[in-house]
Amino acid sequence: xxxxxxxxxxxxxxxxxxxxxxxxxxxxxxxxxxxxxxxxxxxxxxxxxxxxxxxxxxxxxxxxxxxxxxxxxxxxxxxxxxxxxxxxxxxxxxxxxxxxxxxxxxxxxxxxxxxxxxxxxxxxxxxxxxxxxxxxxxxxxxxxxxxxxxxxxxxxxxxxxxxxxxxxxxxxxxxxxxxxxxxxxxxxxxxxxxx
Amino acid sequence: xxxxxxxxxxxxxxxxxxxxxxxxxxxxxxxxxxxxxxxxxxxxxxxxxxxxxxxxxxxxxxxxxxxxxxxxxxxxxxxxxxxxxxxxxxxxxxxxxxxxxxxxxxxxxxxxxxxxxxxxxxxxxxxxxxxxxxxxxxxxxxxxxxxxxxxxxxxxxxxxxxxxxxxxxxxxxxxxxxxxxxxxxxxxxxxxxxxxxxxxxxxxxxxxxxxxxxxxxxxxxxxxxxxxxxxxxxxxxxxxxxxxxxxxxxxxxxxxxxxxxxxxxxxxxxxxxxxxxxxxxxxxxxxxxxxxxxxxxxxxxxxxxxxxxxxxxxxxxxxxxxxxxxxxxxxxxxxxxxxxxxxxxxxxxxxxxxxxxxxxxxxxxxxxxxxxxxxxxxxxxxxxxxxxxxxxxxxxxxxxxxxxxxxxxxxxxxxxxxxxxxxxxxxxxxxxxxxxxxxxxxxxxxxxxxxxxxxxxxxxxxxxxxxxxxxxxxxxxxxxxxxxxxxxxxxxxxxxxxxxxxxxxxxxxxxxxxxxxxxxxxxxxxxxxxxxxxxxxxxxxxxxxxxxxxxxxxxxxxxxxxxxxxxxxxxxxxxxxxxxxxxxxxxxxxxxxxxxxxxxxxxxxxxxxxxxxxxxxxxxxxxxxxxxxxxxxxxxxxxxxxxxxxxxxxxxxxxxxxxxxxxxxxxxxxxxxxxxxxxxxxxxxxxxxxxxxxxxxxxxxxxxxxxxxxxxxxxxxxxxxxxxxxxxxxxxxxxxxxxxxxxxxxxxxxxxxxxxxxxxxxxxxxxxxxxxxxxxxxxxx
Numbered sequence: 001x002x003x004x005x006x007x008x009x010x011x012x013x014x015x016x017x018x019x020x021x022x023x024x025x026x027x028x029x030x031x032x033x034x035x036x037x038x039x040x041x042x043x044x045x046x047x048x049x050x051x052x053x054x055x056x057x058x059x060x061x062x063x064x065x066x067x068x069x070x071x072x073x074x075x076x077x078x079x080x081x082x083x084x085x086x087x088x089x090x091x092x093x094x095x096x097x098x099x100x101x102x103x104x105x106x107x108x109x110x111x112x113x114x115x116x117x118x119x120x121x122x123x124x125x126x127x128x129x130x131x132x133x134x135x136x137x138x139x140x141x142x143x144x145x146x147x148x149x150x151x152x153x154x155x156x157x158x159x160x161x162x163x164x165x166x167x168x169x170x171x172x173x174x175x176x177x178x179x180x181x182x183x184x185x186x187x188x189x190x191x192x193x194x195x
Numbered sequence: 196x197x198x199x200x201x202x203x204x205x206x207x208x209x210x211x212x213x214x215x216x217x218x219x220x221x222x223x224x225x226x227x228x229x230x231x232x233x234x235x236x237x238x239x240x241x242x243x244x245x246x247x248x249x250x251x252x253x254x255x256x257x258x259x260x261x262x263x264x265x266x267x268x269x270x271x272x273x274x275x276x277x278x279x280x281x282x283x284x285x286x287x288x289x290x291x292x293x294x295x296x297x298x299x300x301x302x303x304x305x306x307x308x309x310x311x312x313x314x315x316x317x318x319x320x321x322x323x324x325x326x327x328x329x330x331x332x333x334x335x336x337x338x339x340x341x342x343x344x345x346x347x348x349x350x351x352x353x354x355x356x357x358x359x360x361x362x363x364x365x366x367x368x369x370x371x372x373x374x375x376x377x378x379x380x381x382x383x384x385x386x387x388x389x390x391x392x393x394x395x396x397x398x399x400x401x402x403x404x405x406x407x408x409x410x411x412x413x414x415x416x417x418x419x420x421x422x423x424x425x426x427x428x429x430x431x432x433x434x435x436x437x438x439x440x441x442x443x444x445x446x447x448x449x450x451x452x453x454x455x456x457x458x459x460x461x462x463x464x465x466x467x468x469x470x471x472x473x474x475x476x477x478x479x480x481x482x483x484x485x486x487x488x489x490x491x492x493x494x495x496x497x498x499x500x501x502x503x504x505x506x507x508x509x510x511x512x513x514x515x516x517x518x519x520x521x522x523x524x525x526x527x528x529x530x531x532x533x534x535x536x537x538x539x540x541x542x543x544x545x546x547x548x549x550x551x552x553x554x555x556x557x558x559x560x561x562x563x564x565x566x567x568x569x570x571x572x573x574x575x576x577x578x579x580x581x582x583x584x585x586x587x588x589x590x591x592x593x594x595x596x597x598x599x600x601x602x603x604x605x606x607x608x609x610x611x612x613x614x615x616x617x618x619x620x621x622x623x624x625x626x627x628x629x630x631x632x633x634x635x636x637x638x639x640x641x642x643x644x645x646x647x648x649x650x651x652x653x654x655x656x657x658x659x660x661x662x663x664x665x666x667x668x669x670x671x672x673x674x675x676x677x678x679x680x681x682x683x684x685x686x687x688x689x690x691x692x693x694x695x696x697x698x699x700x701x702x703x704x705x706x707x708x709x710x711x712x713x714x715x716x717x718x719x720x721x722x723x724x725x726x727x728x729x730x731x732x733x734x735x736x737x738x739x740x741x742x743x744x745x746x747x748x749x750x751x752x753x754x755x756x757x758x759x760x761x762x763x764x765x766x767x768x769x770x771x772x773x774x775x776x777x778x779x780x781x782x783x784x785x786x787x788x789x790x791x792x793x794x795x796x797x798x799x800x801x802x803x804x805x806x807x808x809x810x811x812x813x814x815x816x817x818x819x820x821x822x823x824x825x826x827x828x829x830x831x832x833x834x835x836x837x838x839x840x841x842x843x844x845x846x847x848x849x850x851x852x853x854x855x856x857x858x859x860x861x862x863x864x865x866x867x868x869x870x871x872x873x874x875x876x877x878x879x880x881x882x883x884x885x886x887x888x889x890x891x892x893x894x895x896x897x898x899x900x901x902x903x904x905x906x907x908x909x910x911x912x913x914x915x916x917x918x919x920x921x922x923x924x925x926x927x928x929x930x931x932x933x934x935x936x937x938x939x940x941x942x943x944x945x946x947x948x949x950x951x952x953x954x955x956x957x958x959x960x961x962x963x964x965x966x967x968x969x970x971x972x973x974x975x976x
Contacts, residue, residue, distance in 0.1 A: 044346065046355050051743035055347040069349065077344045086350060097350045104349055117277055117382075139382065145352060166356045170349065 022123050023112055026131045030110035031155045033179040035187070036061040038156075040069075045169040059174075061108045062183055065191040081105050082191055100145070107149070110157055118142065119149070129154050204530040205589065212586035218578060219479060225486050233489050234406045235497040237438040242496065242940075243642075244558040244827055251782065252818055255673055255791050258779045265297075265402045267429030269420065270395035270659065276382040283385060283396035286425065290400060295413050298401035301385060312370055314772035318764045319366035320725050320756060321718035325710075327365050328724065335728035339363065339738050346742070358744075362735065362752050363725075373711055373773065388662045395426065395662065402431040407497070410438035421655060428655040436649035440937050441497040445504045448932045452507035453477075455928050459921055463598055464518055468591050473514045476579035480510040483575030484568045491567060492560075499564040501933075501941055505948075506569060508929030509547075509898065510576035512922035513540045516905070517580055519918040521593055523911060529585035537581070539908055539915070542853075543901035544577045546846060550897025553838050554890060557831060561940065562890065603916040611961050625872070632875020639883030640829040642821055649937070667706070670803065672792040673782070673816040679766045680716065682788045683709040685814060689792060692809040701805060703796025708766070708780050715763050722760060730756060828886050835889035842896055843867060850904075858907065865903035865958045866896050873950035887943035894944070895951020898926065902952075902959040916960070923956045 037060045044053040057071040066082030080087040081101040106114050115121065119135035126132075132152035137143045143165065150161040156177050162170040271286045273279030287301050315322065323331075330338040342364055345351040354364045361367055386397040405413065414435040417427050456477070460470040484503060488495045516539060520532045551573070554566030614621055674689060676682040686709035693705045713721060729735045730753060739749050770778050782789035797803065803819060810817035843863060850859035870892050877888060902919055909915035930952070933945025 042347070042349060044351075044355065046346075046358060048359050048745060048748040049743050050745050053347055053742065071344070071347055074347070075340065075344055077348070079348050079350065081350075097353060100350045100352055117275065145356075164352060164356065168352075168355050170352075172349070 027112035035180040038177040043171045204528045208586040211582045215582035236494045237434045269398040270426040272424045279394040279396040297403040300399045323721045410435045414439040449504040476576040480572040480576035484572030487571035505929035506572045508925040513580040515918040515921045519914040546900035547897040607916045632878045635878045637883045639885045642824045670819045675787045675789040680714040683714045701802045707792040832886040862903045869954035872954040891944040891947025899955030906959045
């Protein structure tokens with residue numbers, strides 16, 4: 001019996017070791033530029049709505065600062081997600097939303113190490129260029145809201161599928177991705193003026 | 196010198212001793228019965244004066260203190276949140292094992308917030324935040340559009356989840372408004388605070404009722420935990436550290452006093468019997484003191500004990516006088532000795548009892564206890580000397596010579612001679628000293644003087660506050676009205692004033708029930724608002740159809756809304772669902788309904804005036820307990836000064852009856868000047884004079900009266916001088932050590948007493964009329 005458990009543990013630990021190495025490889029593969037910009041198309045599947053809610057727009061991820069999420073269709077609005085919280089969502093001090101926002105920030109920044117603190121990450125696919133991972137929340141509190149997050153991409157995250165505990169789904173495709181080493185003032189200003 | 200006693204004398208001594216034995220046996224019986232249950236009270240709140248407060252204010256105090264009275268928060272430090280949580284789990288186990296806590300919370304459940312959402316859900320169309328209400332009123336379509344934007348954003352998860360029950364997310368934002376703002380992260384359900392590199396995991400604990408040893412254990416535990424880099428703060432720690440430091444002081448003062456007494460007695464009298472007798476009177480005194488305090492008051496505070504340890508130094512005075520007399524060549528029988536010293540020590544204890552007895556008239560528990568403690572202790576020790584000593588010391592042989600008679604002679608004769616010779620210069624010096632000191636007199640009336648918290652605890656608190664854990668201020672409003680609805684309306688009136696102050700930055704925040712609970716009328720209005728602006732107008736249906744909401748769902752929502760039409764939630768129902776911090780704001784309805792409005796982040800003391808201005812003293816009270824108590828301290832400072840003057844007058848009359856008014860006046864000059872000099876010294880040393888200093892001077896008056904009386908009435912000045920010198924030494928030692936106390940109250944007493952009796956001692960021989968005449972030389976033949 002003991003031998004069996006022992007070998008099982010060995011198997012699990014070696015698996016996680018291998019996993020860790022693979023994750024590190026993905027982490028390396030993800031480029032983390034000073035500024036990442038692109039288009040997004042978000043589909044939100046909500047149970048009581050017959051059609052998914054589709055929004056499109058542009059996003060900007062500034063390393064170590066946060067995310068600017070500019071929705072263009074169907075109605076223009078802008079969300080600014082940073083360490084201070086979320087600006088632009090007219091909901092006031094909402095701790096749950098702030099939390100989700102932080103996770104989104106981490107997801108888009110592609111910081112696997114930070115994500116590992118909050119989620120258990122398993123690798124679904126790893127090729128030469130394409131990878132896909134699944135994140136399961138560690139915290140039981142978070143699991144009440146999010147049941148699973150699927151990510152895939154190459155140098156950047158290209159596809160995000162968020163399964164909510166309620167059964168709703170949020171799917172985002174990222175396209176037209178552009179990297180940049182310098183952050184133009186117009187964008188940097190968005191974060192600094194809040195501090 | 197040994198001399199045989201007559202039979203009559205011996206029989207009298209024997210009788211007296213039997214009386215003492217009776218008294219002592221009774222004391223022992225009481226001690227056996229009650230001492231084991233005596234537990235020193237370490238709670239600093241028990242020091243607060245027993246004020247005749249209105250029951251309303253008292254109730255509000257209880258509820259407010261209840262929150263924090265037993266709470267200690269701990270922050271376990273780690274390099275990452277994960278690390279911090281692991282450390283916190285270990286810390287939780289340590290805390291649990293200590294058996295000092297009745298409650299430990301690691302997993303954060305912000306006080307039944309998980310049940311909060313469902314419990315008020317039925318009234319979701321009656322409950323509305325002011326902001327949402329205004330927005331719907333102004334532009335309902337625009338409001339809904341904005342809300343729907345949230346659905347499209349990646350963070351609108353909460354809204355999407357509750358779309359069916361809360362179609363406009365008005366209930367969700369209402370509930371968010373109720374929850375405490377916290378700039379903290381939740382990691383695996385544990386609150387994490389960040390400070391640059393470090394992460395802290397929060398544990399909230401409730402301390403169980405503690406006795407003295409529990410308090411000390413708590414202080415030690417806190418010291419150990421914080422030494423590892425963790426943080427811990429809370430009100431119970433004040434008492435815990437207070438207990439630990441008080442114990443140290445008691446040992447210090449008590450220990451040194453006993454050692455000093457032993458050394459002095461041995462050196463001076465070179466025999467064990469005087470020492471044994473001295474210890475007997477000390478023990479009797481202490482027993483009587485503790486029992487009296489416990490039986491009369493039902494508790495004894497650790498501060499009383501700390502002060503009471505100085506009792507050792509003053510009860511020994513009567514023993515000294517007796518034994519010094521026994522050293523005289525022709526001291527006669529022990530009864531004769533007793534009769535010689537009796538007038539002196541009787542007047543002495545009389546004046547001390549009056550002085551300490553006055554403390555019993557104040558409303559401050561600490562002072563009352565100190566008063567009774569000392570009166571009982573002194574009386575018991577005095578009785579021991581008077582009743583027991585003559586009998587037991589009958590056959591005692593003491594060496595016939597006084598050690599170092601030169602010293603007493605110097606004190607008695609040389610010192611007055613010196614003063615007489617240089618009297619003009621000395622008078623000038625004294626005048627300058629008094630003038631400079633008394634002109635600088637400043638007063639201090641601050642309750643924080645009563646117990647300065649240990650610096651360790653303060654430092655921890657500062658750190659925790661800097662991490663964002665703000666605490667509410669101790670000032671607050673009590674609002675009253677006839678009905679709950681009227682109460683809410685009145686609170687809203689107050690809110691207007693408070694909003695202005697908040698906008699000016701004078702206060703940071705305030706918590707009032709009316710900010711979140713609409714009155715019954717308002718609840719109806721809210722429902723009507725939804726009806727007119729969103730449902731009847733068709734905006735709801737249109738928008739949801741645009742979103743492709745299924746028609747069935749749209750109908751369900753509308754029906755559910757219609758059914759909720761006449762719902763109303765009462766204050767009691769609402770409060771039951773809420774976290775305790777909200778419930779504690781409610782003072783229930785008796786003749787009137789009352790509630791508390793709490794304040795956070797009052798900028799400075801100037802703002803207190805603005806706040807007081809908002810009150811009207813009948814329905815709207817502004818309660819500032821700190822200011823009220825300080826006011827009391829000030830009042831009693833004046834009372835103490837009055838007592839001092841009164842005491843002088845009474846003693847003058849009293850003494851005049853005994854010794855004629857001319858002599859009485861001459862005697863009184865000593866304590867009067869002594870107290871003035873002490874006052875000037877305190878002022879020059881930089882102390883603001885507080886009520887405690889003045890009471891200390893009053894006590895010094897009581898004690899220093901003894902010196903003056905002894906000197907004036909001494910038939911044998913040299914032995915008296917010796918006794919006075921010895922008693923001064925022990926008293927000065929005791930009070931001087933008290934002056935090093937960390938507790939400001941005790942320090943004030945110790946310092947005033949030490950200065951008062953020191954100056955009295957210096958001045959006393961100057962008025963001895965026998966000084967020039969007698970020149971006793973007591974050397975062995």
